[in-house]
Amino acid sequence: VKGIQIAIDGPAAAGKSTIAKITAEKLGYTYIDTGAMYRALTHKAIEQGIDINDGDALENLLKETEIILLPSTVVQSVIMDGRDVTDAIRSEGVTRYVSAAATHEGVRKRMVEKQRELSEGTGVVMDGRDIGTAVLPDAELKIFMTASVEERALRRHIENEKRGITSSLEQLKAEISERDRADSERVVSPLKQAEDAFLIDTTQMTIEEVAGKISKLAEAGI
Numbered sequence: 001v002k003g004i005q006i007a008i009d010g011p012a013a014a015g016k017s018t019i020a021k022i023t024a025e026k027l028g029y030t031y032i033d034t035g036a037m038y039r040a041l042t043h044k045a046i047e048q049g050i051d052i053n054d055g056d057a058l059e060n061l062l063k064e065t066e067i068i069l070l071p072s073t074v075v076q077s078v079i080m081d082g083r084d085v086t087d088a089i090r091s092e093g094v095t096r097y098v099s100a101a102a103t104h105e106g107v108r109k110r111m112v113e114k115q116r117e118l119s120e121g122t123g124v125v126m127d128g129r130d131i132g133t134a135v136l137p138d139a140e141l142k143i144f145m146t147a148s149v150e151e152r153a154l155r156r157h158i159e160n161e162k163r164g165i166t167s168s169l170e171q172l173k174a175e176i177s178e179r180d181r182a183d184s185e186r187v188v189s190p191l192k193q194a195e196d197a198f199l200i201d202t203t204q205m206t207i208e209e210v211a212g213k214i215s216k217l218a219e220a221g222i
């Protein structure tokens with residue numbers, strides 16, 4: 001049995017990747033962080049001084065870029081053109097520009113193709129913004145994970161503190177809201193709950209509760 005496809009979408013910092021990793025580990029599935037792929041491209045564009053708003057330039061850049069997601073249950077390492085960019089793609093600069101880079105149709109088309117290839121022949125947990133609506137429309141289980149913006153900013157703030165990164169709660173809130181707005185308002189595959197997705201509001205839930213709920217839904221789907 002190869003397993004099912006599980007799509008997890010939702011706004012920024014809703015805990016999608018944490019939950020996706022736990023779920024993938026439990027089921028022995030492959031975890032695919034699609035946001036990391038858009039981040040890697042954005043990182044390379046910034047490095048090379050390429051205009052984030054130039055869709056053709058970004059698509060050409062993507063054509064000659066190799067992005068590999070190394071499977072791991074702890075940190076999903078991201079290797080771009082043979083370099084480990086796992087930490088670099090989480091930088092403030094990349095976070096600021098990634099939504100603009102992700103608006104371009106040509107870029108998205110190539111990313112979606114690659115994401116579908118990665119999910120072939122294996123049970124998969126994929127997280128992003130358009131997985132249930134565009135990348136894996138036939139996924140057996142679709143989750144739309146949300147939480148209030150205050151809660152999401154607070155979680156990111158605490159996570160940063162643990163990593164020794166100073167951040168301002170107000171600034172995080174503004175950054176997250178702005179990214180949600182950009183991702184929801186873009187023309188191509190905007191952030192949107194798929195009609196057949198289960199909505200999980202995690203504002204008042206622990207990681208264990210959310211993971212448990214998804215496991216139950218997955219078992220029912222298997």
Ligand code: C5P
Nearest residue numbers: 034035036038098099102128129130179
């Ligand atoms: O998931 P993460 O926050 O790392 O994603 C970074 C950005 O990449 C999102 O804000 C969004 O603009 C873009 N993205 C996307 N489609 C996906 C995953 C991420 O447009 N499937």
